[in-house]
Amino acid sequence: MKIRDKVAHFPKIGLVILAYVAFIALGMPDGLLGVAWPSIRASFSIPLDAIGIFLAAAVAGYMTSSFLSGPLVSRIGVGRMLAASCALTGVALIGYTLVPEWWMVVSLGVIAGLGAGAIDSGLNTYVASHFGEGLMQWLHASWGVGVTLGPIIMTIGLSTVNTWHAGYRVVGGFQLVLAACFVATLAMWNQKDTSAGIEKPKRLTDYKTPMGATLHQPKVWLSILLFFLYVGAESSLGIWTYSLLTESRGIDPTVAGFFAGSYWAMFTVGRLVAGVFAKSLGVNMLVTGGLIGALSGVCLLIWNPTAMANLLAVALIGFAIAPIFPALMSGTSQRVTDHYAANTIGLQMTATGLGTAVIPSLLGVLANRISLEVIPICFGVVFLTLFGIFRLSMAPKKISQEKTV
Numbered sequence: 001m002k003i004r005d006k007v008a009h010f011p012k013i014g015l016v017i018l019a020y021v022a023f024i025a026l027g028m029p030d031g032l033l034g035v036a037w038p039s040i041r042a043s044f045s046i047p048l049d050a051i052g053i054f055l056a057a058a059v060a061g062y063m064t065s066s067f068l069s070g071p072l073v074s075r076i077g078v079g080r081m082l083a084a085s086c087a088l089t090g091v092a093l094i095g096y097t098l099v100p101e102w103w104m105v106v107s108l109g110v111i112a113g114l115g116a117g118a119i120d121s122g123l124n125t126y127v128a129s130h131f132g133e134g135l136m137q138w139l140h141a142s143w144g145v146g147v148t149l150g151p152i153i154m155t156i157g158l159s160t161v162n163t164w165h166a167g168y169r170v171v172g173g174f175q176l177v178l179a180a181c182f183v184a185t186l187a188m189w190n191q192k193d194t195s196a197g198i199e200k201p202k203r204l205t206d207y208k209t210p211m212g213a214t215l216h217q218p219k220v221w222l223s224i225l226l227f228f229l230y231v232g233a234e235s236s237l238g239i240w241t242y243s244l245l246t247e248s249r250g251i252d253p254t255v256a257g258f259f260a261g262s263y264w265a266m267f268t269v270g271r272l273v274a275g276v277f278a279k280s281l282g283v284n285m286l287v288t289g290g291l292i293g294a295l296s297g298v299c300l301l302i303w304n305p306t307a308m309a310n311l312l313a314v315a316l317i318g319f320a321i322a323p324i325f326p327a328l329m330s331g332t333s334q335r336v337t338d339h340y341a342a343n344t345i346g347l348q349m350t351a352t353g354l355g356t357a358v359i360p361s362l363l364g365v366l367a368n369r370i371s372l373e374v375i376p377i378c379f380g381v382v383f384l385t386l387f388g389i390f391r392l393s394m395a396p397k398k399i400s401q402e403k404t405v
Helices: 002-044 048-076 078-096 102-130 133-161 165-184 211-215 218-248 253-303 307-321 324-330 332-336 338-369 374-394
Strands: none
Touching: 002 048, 002 078, 002 102, 002 133, 002 165, 048 078, 048 102, 048 211, 048 338, 078 102, 078 165, 102 133, 102 324, 102 338, 133 165, 133 253, 133 324, 211 218, 211 338, 218 253, 218 307, 218 324, 218 332, 218 338, 218 374, 253 307, 253 324, 253 374, 324 332, 324 338, 332 338, 332 374, 338 374
């Protein structure tokens, strides 16, 4: 009996590994674009700011598929959605290198965004449903690995064959291989857990809750707001730290680059460490502790007593906020109950796309009109707001109004 139980765990281990690899692949295109952009502009004879329309197209696709991921998972299953999404992403990435006009690349950006949003939401839903907080932390650490590998792949392609096409074709081909892996493991993704012939309680992915019913839940909207604010702050830190240090505080560009890089480095380390302690600490402690640590780093960044204090502040913020996103994702069912969790996860991922676009842009407007020094103050406001909304979202209902779905 014990041997059979151990053997039963092997397929799950394989699915976890496949999920991590898929998240590495999810991060790779984000890393490719920055290095490839000068070459892409030269290929299509387009201006520097043409990247804006491309990013908008990708975000539109990402938000659309994230919004629809809950109903899709309930109808076709996680495995089929992941297989189709990886195939879409792979075709789009390779398509960038084959089309002759820039508008065609932008159109393919929508398709790539559709695939990425569905992969992101589908894997988050599956891991939140079947595994604990620790595996969720490591899942998102895998995205950091992918973002790191993307520039390396593109740099090798540019230096060896002198074309940006190679990097996108390698990553696109990798996505197609992943699609084939998801097809080959469909039965395992959609398999229900049983023990001694007795079916275990329903997973998040087993509920068929209508989207309309989900949208009527106040705590669903609180969850959406949490992700909008958090991801907006996370991306803003990555975008604006370098400008703050160089243009406002006079730090040498090379040193500032190292300081800004420490943010993502400590961010990845933070998720790896959080994965070890996630189960014992729990969602509430991870989010609360992360926000307190982030606020401490922001206070140091605002104070700015020395140049080196900026390094400590940025590194502390990166390390502190790292566990928040995966912990919020794992705690979705605690906030909204199992009935609405799968749909809510898709809505949360939709909010991340909007937050990534809106909050960094808003901070740019404020910095232009006031000063770059307003940015760390805004970070403090966002993190304080996050803390309040999180506490409100975790407050128990006095009278349960949930209906069985």
